[in-house]
Amino acid sequence: MVSYKELGLVNTREMFAKAIKGGYAIPAFNFNNMEQLQAIIKASAETKSPVILQVSKGARNYANQTLLRYMAQGAVEYAKELGWEHPQICLHLDHGDSFELCKSCVDFGFSSVMIDASSLPYEENIALTKKVVEYAHQYDVTVEAELGVLAGVEDEVASEVSHYTKPEEVVDFATRTGCDSLAISIGTSHGAYKFTPEQCTRDPKTGRLVPPPLAFDVLDAIMEQLPGFPIVLHGSSSVPQEYVDMINQYGGKLPDAVGIPEEQLRKAAKSAVCKINIDSDSRLAFTAAVRKVFAEKPGEFDPRKYCGPARDLMEELYKHKIINVLGSDGKAE
Numbered sequence: 001m002v003s004y005k006e007l008g009l010v011n012t013r014e015m016f017a018k019a020i021k022g023g024y025a026i027p028a029f030n031f032n033n034m035e036q037l038q039a040i041i042k043a044s045a046e047t048k049s050p051v052i053l054q055v056s057k058g059a060r061n062y063a064n065q066t067l068l069r070y071m072a073q074g075a076v077e078y079a080k081e082l083g084w085e086h087p088q089i090c091l092h093l094d095h096g097d098s099f100e101l102c103k104s105c106v107d108f109g110f111s112s113v114m115i116d117a118s119s120l121p122y123e124e125n126i127a128l129t130k131k132v133v134e135y136a137h138q139y140d141v142t143v144e145a146e147l148g149v150l151a152g153v154e155d156e157v158a159s160e161v162s163h164y165t166k167p168e169e170v171v172d173f174a175t176r177t178g179c180d181s182l183a184i185s186i187g188t189s190h191g192a193y194k195f196t197p198e199q200c201t202r203d204p205k206t207g208r209l210v211p212p213p214l215a216f217d218v219l220d221a222i223m224e225q226l227p228g229f230p231i232v233l234h235g236s237s238s239v240p241q242e243y244v245d246m247i248n249q250y251g252g253k254l255p256d257a258v259g260i261p262e263e264q265l266r267k268a269a270k271s272a273v274c275k276i277n278i279d280s281d282s283r284l285a286f287t288a289a290v291r292k293v294f295a296e297k298p299g300e301f302d303p304r305k306y307c308g309p310a311r312d313l314m315e316e317l318y319k320h321k322i323i324n325v326l327g328s329d330g331k332a333e
């Protein structure tokens with residue numbers, strides 16, 4: 001048993017309480033490799049933003065859970081080295097799908113876990129979530145649960161259609177499970193193809209797809225039921241067109257990739273939404289930068305020469321999200 005507290009990590013409780021009061025949201029960035037982690041920590045340290053490092057099931061399969069945990073521990077020390085005196089870094093399991101997996105993360109130094117039992121029938125979702133909460137809370141590890149179903153593909157979590165969270169269920173769910181935060185479905189979606197062209201309209205000037213707006217009425221109804229309760233948005237990448245264009249310009253093929261417009265995320269961040277998950281955007285930035293180097297310098301074969309620019313572009317992206325979208329800069333001095 002390793003406690004996250006020994007590693008210098010923090011859970012989400014205080015982060016979320018402050019974020020709701022302050023009208024901003026904490027960035028939750030997924031990571032699978034060193035360059036991503038370096039970029040996340042540099043961006044957070046330089047902007048003094050609290051940050052959630054997320055490890056998904058796919059990341060665990062790709063990079064190994066043990067290695068990722070030690071990387072997160074290293075990230076705390078790296079942050080201090082960068083001059084961030086009191087780093088507010090949370091290590092979170094994204095989309096845990098079983099009690100055993102959540103338990104192993106709690107035992108292994110994670111400060112927060114998500115149990116995603118949203119695909120199960122309501123009562124089974126409650127039972128499994130409650131079991132995880134009872135275990136995690138013994139070690140002061142916070143638990144995110146999910147109610148409602150998001151469309152799209154994220155690693156091994158996939159669903160064809162979304163089902164909005166039912167506001168009439170949230171009080172019963174939160175009370176009976178004791179979860180610390182709730183991921184809801186209001187129209188965000190996993191991946192870089194959040195909407196089909198049929199779901200969108202087209203901007204006549206640019207020819208680009210304009211996605212349908214998020215269901216803010218559902219969010220409002222949830223907040224009315226659970227005042228001040230931490231709400232989480234998954235699948236909240238914006239799929240910046242500049243990266244999509246760069247990828248396509250340098251030999252890639254991402255037709256009609258579309259995300260959540262940033263002004264909608266800005267609006268959400270000001271509400272009880274206090275954690276916004278961003279994964280696809282950093283994948284796009286990484287890929288765009290690597291493709292550019294490969295196209296412009298076909299003789300290059302030193303990974304540092306293409307992973308380096310990828311890291312720089314991701315850092316720029318993370319800073320942009322922190323400062324211009326979530327408003328979390330300067331909140332962890």
Ligand SMILES: [Zn+2]
Nearest residue numbers: 154234235277
């Ligand atoms: Zn997710």
